[in-house]
Amino acid sequence: MNVPDDLRYAESHEWVRVEGENARVGITDHAQAELTDVVYVELPKIGAKATAKNQIAVVESVKAASDIYAPVSGTVVEVNKALEGNPALVNTEPFGEGWIFVLKMDSADEVKQLKDAAGYRQQIG
Amino acid sequence: MTEAAQKKTPLYDEHVRLGAKMIPFGDWIMPVQYSGIIDEHQAVRKNVGVFDISHMGQLVATGQRAGAWLNEMLTNNIDKLEAGTGQYTLLLNDRGGIIDDLIVYRTAPETFLLVVNASRVDEDFAWLQKHLGDNGTLENRSADYGGLAIQGPRIVDLLQAMIGTDAELPARNQIKDFDFEGIKLTIARTGYTGEDGVEVFFAARDAAKVWNAILEKGKDLGIRPCGLGSRDTLRLEMCYPLNGSDLSPEHNPIEAGLGFFVDLKKPKFVGREVLADAKEKGTANRLIAFRMKSKGPPPRPHYSVWREGERIGEVTSGSLSPSLNEGIGMAYVAAAHAKVGTEIEIEVRDRKLPAVIEKKPLYKKS
Numbered sequence: 001m002n003v004p005d006d007l008r009y010a011e012s013h014e015w016v017r018v019e020g021e022n023a024r025v026g027i028t029d030h031a032q033a034e035l036t037d038v039v040y041v042e043l044p045k046i047g048a049k050a051t052a053k054n055q056i057a058v059v060e061s062v063k064a065a066s067d068i069y070a071p072v073s074g075t076v077v078e079v080n081k082a083l084e085g086n087p088a089l090v091n092t093e094p095f096g097e098g099w100i101f102v103l104k105m106d107s108a109d110e111v112k113q114l115k116d117a118a119g120y121r122q123q124i125g
Numbered sequence: 126m127t128e129a130a131q132k133k134t135p136l137y138d139e140h141v142r143l144g145a146k147m148i149p150f151g152d153w154i155m156p157v158q159y160s161g162i163i164d165e166h167q168a169v170r171k172n173v174g175v176f177d178i179s180h181m182g183q184l185v186a187t188g189q190r191a192g193a194w195l196n197e198m199l200t201n202n203i204d205k206l207e208a209g210t211g212q213y214t215l216l217l218n219d220r221g222g223i224i225d226d227l228i229v230y231r232t233a234p235e236t237f238l239l240v241v242n243a244s245r246v247d248e249d250f251a252w253l254q255k256h257l258g259d260n261g262t263l264e265n266r267s268a269d270y271g272g273l274a275i276q277g278p279r280i281v282d283l284l285q286a287m288i289g290t291d292a293e294l295p296a297r298n299q300i301k302d303f304d305f306e307g308i309k310l311t312i313a314r315t316g317y318t319g320e321d322g323v324e325v326f327f328a329a330r331d332a333a334k335v336w337n338a339i340l341e342k343g344k345d346l347g348i349r350p351c352g353l354g355s356r357d358t359l360r361l362e363m364c365y366p367l368n369g370s371d372l373s374p375e376h377n378p379i380e381a382g383l384g385f386f387v388d389l390k391k392p393k394f395v396g397r398e399v400l401a402d403a404k405e406k407g408t409a410n411r412l413i414a415f416r417m418k419s420k421g422p423p424p425r426p427h428y429s430v431w432r433e434g435e436r437i438g439e440v441t442s443g444s445l446s447p448s449l450n451e452g453i454g455m456a457y458v459a460a461a462h463a464k465v466g467t468e469i470e471i472e473v474r475d476r477k478l479p480a481v482i483e484k485k486p487l488y489k490k491s
Contacts (some may be wrong), residue, residue, distance in 0.1 A: 036146070036354070039161050039445040040422045042474070058474070060422055062162040063354055063444050 001125065002029040004095055008111055009120035010071035012053070015095065018111055019102070023072055026099040027059065027090060030124045035061045043079040044101050045087040050074050052110055057100055059090060072110040074103035134179035135271045135332035143350055151244040153180045155353055162354035166447040169318050169359055172347035173277030175339050176356055178324065179332060182246030183270050184253065190238020195237055198256060198395055199229060200378060202388040206231040211298050211313060213386050215243075215378050216249060221399030223381065225249050226366065228315055230300045231480065235261075238300075240272075242368045245384040246401035255394075271332030275339060276322030276359075279346045281356035284312070284323065286342040295323075308335060317356065319363035319488065358444050362488035364414045364455060370426060371412060371441045371455055379403040380457070381412045382485070410438065414487050417452035417471065418479040424454040429472040437462045446474070446487065452480075453487050 007015045013031035017024040032038065042058035050056045050070035057068040077099045083089060089098040105111070115123065131154040140147060145156035150204040156177065158165060186195055196203045200216035201329030211230035218224055225245040242248045250265045257263050262384045275283065284294055288303045288310070295301045299411060300313040308331045316322035340348060357367070366372045378387050379400055389401055408430055417424065429436050443454030454471070463468070465484050470477035 034146075036158060037161050042422060057421070060445075062358060062423075062447070063157070065422070065425060 001034070002095065003117045003121050003124075005117045008071070008114035008116060009123075010053075010062055010069065011060045011113055011123065012069045012071075014068060014071045016071045016111060016114060017099075018108075020059070021105055021108070022077065023074065023103045023105050024099050025071060025101055025103065026094055027068060028120070028124075029094045032091045032094045032098070035059060035064075036091075037062050040088045040101065041080075041083040041087045041090060041100060043081075043083065044076045046079060050076060050103055057101075058089075068100065070103065071114055072103060072105050073107070074105040076101055077088035077104045116121055132180070132408065134177055135329045136177045136179060136336050139147075139333055139336055140177065140350075145350070145352060149306070150180070150353060153243060155180060156350070158232070158352040158354045159350045162352070162358060163447045165349050165351040165355035166297050166358050168347060168349035169277045169320055169351060169355065170448060172349075173275065173279040173283055173322075173343055174349045174351035174355070175343070176274040176276070176351045178272040178274050179270070180243035181272055181335070182239075182241040182243060182249065182265070182267040183272075183326065184241060184246075184250055184263055185237070185264045185266050186237040186253075187235055189235055191235055191237055191261035192231070194228065194257070194260035195463040196391060196460070197393055198253060199344065200387040200394060200400070201229075202391055203231070203237075204230065208232070208234050209295075209299055209301060211300055211315065215383065215386060216252065217377070217394075217396030217400075218252075219373055219395060220374075221377040221396035221403065223368070223372045223376060224252060224380060226368055226372055226375060226383075228313070230299060230313060238305070240326075244369060252426045264335070265377070269329060270326045271329045271335070272324060272326045273325045273339065274316055274318075274322065274356075276316045276320045276351075278321060279343075279348075280320075280322050282346055283343050283348070284338070289337065305335070305338070310335070312490075317363075317365055319360040319365075319486065320359075329391070355447075357442075358447055359432075360447050361442050361444055361453060361455070362448055364487060366412070366455070366487035367442060375404070376412070380408040380410050407460055409460060411458040411460050412441070412455055413463050413482045414455050414470055414485045415453070415469060415471070415480045416449070416483050416487060419480055421452065421478055422473045423452040424471045424473070424480070430458050431470040431472060431477055432458075432462050432467070437469070443471075448488050454480075458482075
């Protein structure tokens with residue numbers, strides 16, 4: 001399972017890429033493999049307030065709908081519109097074109113509480 | 126539920142070896158998918174796929190009066206069955222509610238094989254046993270048998286590769302025994318996908334050998350091992366009900382649109398009065414099929430169904446249809462709103478999304 005070293009990880013299987021004061025968020029390779037064929041992504045609204053560990057988006061596979069949680073608190077400033085036409089990007093490029101949204105972080109400190117790649121690798125075994 | 130409490134079919138090791146994703150399904154641990162639900166679904170629609178159905182139950186009734194007795198326990202008419210044929214039928218409680226849906230085969234003039242849902246084996250057996258009296262013998266043979274559903278347009282090629290080109294295959298709803306390398310295969314031309322196909326039963330100890338032979342012989346035909354995920358999307362496109370989701374003791378077969386499998390001309394069977402009444406007066410609710418009118422989140426069980434601001438029912442099955450690439454489902458709605466063509470709304474989280482009631486089945490072979 002691919003777990004890039006330059007990202008931080010939430011226990012609920014979202015990844016975070018820090019880009020200045022913003023955090024780009026998606027779900028991990030492990031998560032997409034567990035969810036299987038993604039057929040719909042319910043994106044958050046631009047401007048929505050996100051609270052760390054609260055539900056912010058939904059990823060749906062053929063079989064089930066799964067909640068996606070905000071790994072850090074902040075404001076949604078960008079969403080991945082490409083997923084509306086091609087939700088399978090979450091499966092094929094979970095760490096790349098399959099990103100889901102970007103948050104302007106309330107504070108850079110919360111990221112430090114997330115796992116690093118080694119910690120997340122340990123979590124998923 | 127702990128892993129230890131889960132029952133494994135005789136093919137468990139084969140599923141794990143093939144990299145299947147295993148999930149709890151009632152008391153069982155079963156493969157939900159191998160290569161992917163959509164890939165497996167398409168394999169069955171275009172080529173052929175094989176499903177482990179060893180978890181399903183087999184009850185065997187024998188005796189001179191067994192047929193007449195079963196005719197009082199089940200809704201369809203067993204007198205229509207010649208030896209070597211089967212029919213879809215329902216087992217009801219005294220209130221006409223559905224305990225189980227099943228296929229009953231007359232394997233010999235006085236022998237009947239009932240293939241029942243995995244989650245209902247014990248309940249079905251207890252209910253039947255309670256009513257058996259001195260009408261014959263009833264055995265629960267579920268643990269003795271392994272079973273496979275092999276489904277898809279290339280089924281005949283596959284079977285001929287297994288048992289020879291001169292073997293006369295059973296016609297639709299027929300059941301026959303064949304020999305495969307010393308193993309007795311009981312092959313029924315039935316299925317749960319809407320494709321041509323068979324369900325095959327054999328001694329549980331032979332399961333791995335049969336499974337691997339089918340995958341090997343099917344290689345050139347594009348065969349896929351298929352899990353519960355594609356089994357569900359395939360049956361939903363055909364609007365075949367799933368017990369526990371679309372069927373339950375709270376609903377009778379008339380509400381579920383299964384009147385075709387209820388013979389009210391029979392003078393007596395469990396639930397008959399309730400069904401005759403339901404047929405005459407109509408039922409409060411009907412199980413309808415619907416299609417989402419736009420791309421969006423697929424419908425799911427328990428979502429509310431609305432029409433013109435009124436909540437008219439609840440979704441019982443829902444998914445993205447891999448064949449149609451749109452959201453489809455079934456729902457019980459108030460009978461007044463159950464007409465084909467009726468515009469409805471499905472409540473998904475905080476939104477109400479447009480859908481339309483469609484004729485069953487939702488998928489028709491082109």
